[in-house]
Amino acid sequence: MKTIDFSKYAICFETPERLTDIAGWHAHMPFAFAIMQMLCPKIFVELGTHKGDAYCAFCQAAEKLNLDCSCYAVDSWRGDKHAGFYEPEIFEEFREYHEPLYRHFSKFLKMQFDEALACFADKSIDLLHIDGLHQYEAVKHDFYAWLPKMSRKGVILLHDTQVYKNNFGVWKLWKEIKDKYPNFEFTHSHGLGVLGVGESPSHDIMALLNSEEETADWIRSFFSSLGKKITQEDYIRKLPDMTEIEDYYPHNMKRRYGNIVPYQKEIYEILSRKIVGYEHLMKQFAGFADQFLSVEKYFTPENPNAPHWINSFFPPLDAIALFGMISVKKPAIYLEIGGGHSTRFAAEAVKRNSPSTRIISLDPRPRAEIDGLCDTMIRKPLEECDMALFDELSPNDILFFDGSHRVLQNSDNTVFFFDVIPRTVQGVYIHLHDIFWPFDYPDEWRKRMYSEQYVLGSMLLYGHDRLEVVLPNTFISWQTELLSLYNCLWNVPHFDGLEKQGTSFWFVKV
Known part of the structure; x- marks a missing residue:
């Protein structure tokens, strides 16, 4: 062929x-x-x-x-x-x-x-x-x-x-x-x-x-x-410039944490307290270096469902974390809301290191390219799903969310924060993507109107006794000593040119 x-x-x-x-x-x-x-x-x-x-x-x-x-x-x-x-x-x-x-x-x-x-x-x-x-x-x-x-x-x-x-x-x-x-x-x-x-x-x-x-x-x-x-x-x-929203409460939209002030101080302190835990987990992930190096850098048509490092949506630091979490925690269920390249890395981890893990994929769109990697496919919006689905999750299971990133009336993020997370039991590992704490969303993302990290930020500030931060990849991206734990990858030619940043945020209910 x-x-x-x-x-x-x-x-x-x-x-x-x-x-x-x-x-x-x-x-x-x-x-x-x-x-x-x-x-x-x-x-x-x-x-x-x-x-x-x-x-x-x-x-x-x-x-x-x-x-x-x-x-x-x-x-x-x-x-x-x-x-x-x-x-x-x-x-x-x-x-x-x-x-x-x-x-x-x-x-x-x-x-x-x-x-x-x-x-x-x-x-x-x-x-x-x-x-x-x-x-x-x-x-x-x-x-x-x-x-x-x-x-x-x-x-x-x-x-x-x-x-x-x-x-x-x-x-x-x-x-x-x-x-x-x-x-x-x-x-x-x-x-x-x-x-x-x-x-x-x-x-x-x-x-x-x-x-x-x-x-x-x-x-x-x-x-x-x-x-x-x-x-x-x-x-x-082509969206209208939302720098100033003309309504009853005029609002000047600009990046607060990272521009006006260096970062959100209290969240930075919360994330800093867990560095020893991040280090321990990342050392475990580095133990899979040989497996990471066997993952193709680019797409290969001979194996179209295989993961590859160069892709548009899921950077290497986040892929390492997802692969590592499944390989180390060996969950009975990996339930993802929103899939794609992340599904490929999850399926690879299951195949190599956690074969008893069941992959449940929930996505509002047809996803023929990943259906063959999943055990159960649900192709409808989260807000239309029976919430009893999340009662299947047990301690040590993984709930991976990568949705619209907007907290609006009856949006997927609103349902996730107010219906799904409270329903999950203690010990479930929860993932959110495109989270930049302790910084704000990037200036160039302003028109996207992302807002989920503000809800997460409130949880960190006022409900931190009910959750434990496991891995905040944006924070880690700025910690040279933590990043060096992956030098077994960064220093290999196979990883030349790959970015060393990520936006995955992992926490566990306690």
Whole structure:
């Protein structure tokens, strides 16, 4: 089986530079970056550009990779019944953005798609993105009209393969043609079909198009997660500035602990009292160094459900702690609320060191990429769950929470703090993620409106006799002597470049 070494494609983690209000393609931009490196096209053509978000992603990759590539955007810039009809200002704004950045290798062909056919020789285009009028007859015509222009390594991308309304017909064309060529389909963000129409595609393109089911599912999940991160960050970036909330009580939102004052003094003192305990636990975790060093640094398609250190959401210090807690405590139940990369590390610890542990995964979204790692899956929001679920937890079990991080009316965090934690018995180890005590949330996270650590802070200050802090990773991140306990990892080439920070916060009810 041909596989793809994704460690070669770090460009898929790039941040897109152009994100307008036309968001339908944003979640596919990581794949746009990757396929430009996988294919290294000499000629890239896009049919239907509008405001240029997708097109600029391809251009950004060509520039970043220093490709010998000529890019062409074909569009009348008048719109159609699906994209809507738009004013000349749409093109002018795009042109003003594009020209200083990409005009040395990118050109606009302001004409109808059929008119542009004469601009390209047969068998000359390596990568073609079709995103014009989406009616069946129109997209079918575009596909077959441009097919002779594709090179021996040619790849065609078709957007909106998962849209079945508003007279869209890309899905119908995709159904007709996909089995005629090696193909791959991303199902997120309206769908993106990838067709290998050339006779001699590259090794990695063929590995993608011929992926076996398990690998294909992981690739979809991988790029969907990267795309979701882009759309979430763009959503946050475009939120109104909440520095001053105009209401009856005007509020100046800024970081208090870490800016106005160095840190929250009382919480710092509470965390400092337990350093001996952190040291003891971390020494135990360091005893699993050989197992940590056998965990891959990057994703490996041969084993898509395996944990890997380089990921977007669960840093190494937190992964070490979770793996270590399961390996040392050997809980009967590991119950997680919110999963992903953390689930992979938990499952690895169970497999290696605690085989009798049962993994229960609760998440409001479908999580096909981790379902196979869990014994029980509950796919509904926490606030809709029967709280009797948490009566199953016994002393030494682990309750892992990584939710929305917002304490709002009937939010998952409100339910967790006011219904779940009081219900759990003494001796249950509880985890929260993205906790920065004794500091405040980072300045750059202000628009996320996270608030759960303030409730936790109140528990530490006024209910500390009912809980014992086990491992506060942000605090540990600033303690050089504690971090040095993992020098058996940090000083090994396998861990080069990995960050030595974390935001997991562990405590136990007493």
